[in-house]
Amino acid sequence: MSKRSAGTAGLVLAGMLLAAGPAAAEVQVRYAAPERFTDAENRFASGQPLRVTLAELTRILVDLGNARLRPDERLDITVLDIDLAGFDRSGFASPTGVRVVTDATPPRIRLAYVLRRSGRIVAQGEDTVTDINFLLTSNPRFSTGGLYYERQLLRDWFAKRFPTGAERG
Template sequence: MFGIATVLAAIVLSSASGNAGVNVRFLGAGRYTDAGSFDTSRASVEAALRSHLDRLGRRYLAPGQTLNIDIVDVDLAGYLQPWRYGASNLRVVTGATPPRIELRYVLTERGRRTRRGEERLTDINFEMNPSARLSSDRFVYEKALLDDWFRRTFSRGRQDF
């Protein structure tokens, strides 16, 4: 019985170490340009972005790779109009208010650092994204920024259409 348990534990641990993963930290989130303001709790922004980055990691990272991301700043698309009666959490999105995310990252493969960088993600044409325009996701523009960055940075020549 002890031998079977040992073998099963070894299999579980070896498969876990071979999986790709994304670790996200939000640095100084209380000082972000926008996230956590009137209409959006900081926790909901963090949860949505963390979940989305995890999904992207499973899609683009190879087994054995780990991506550590530090989110430095978040500025959501649009601006708030807290002065409107009955609509204090109304976010108005215009072409003049694109989303922006600043981050730092380190990619490791089997414990060895293979890539690192700092990025300031923004897209002044964010309103022209047809899939984003039809979405009801509150953070669709921010997630589209992360999609584009991940695809550009970590796809390793994969074709995604």
């Protein structure tokens, strides 16, 4: 291969890498002993099962991480406990179950996290995320998907724990 064709091949490869765009942030979510979580599923055989709750929570965490983290960052989250907003009401047999939500039953999620930037740990810790005023700060009428109150709770946690450029300064 001549020097000229090798140089051209290198330019083509560099152009392809640039066209691919920056690498996306990576968010990994794990659950520690989910069968022992305080309240992550309906216990009265109606409503969403544990696997659906965990899938929805994973989607929320990954979406929030992708929106807030830099392309060179990786966030590993281990969910240690979940206590959903409200409580299951027995005696009702609807496909989605009945969950009674009052100001005395806020959502609570306990998690551990490690944030890496370019492979180096830049932040880590364990938080219990809750908000006693959750009914004042979130409105499920304007939300899509399940876990309305938990989604708002985690959105606020991400904003506080992982501020973006304008929020940092």
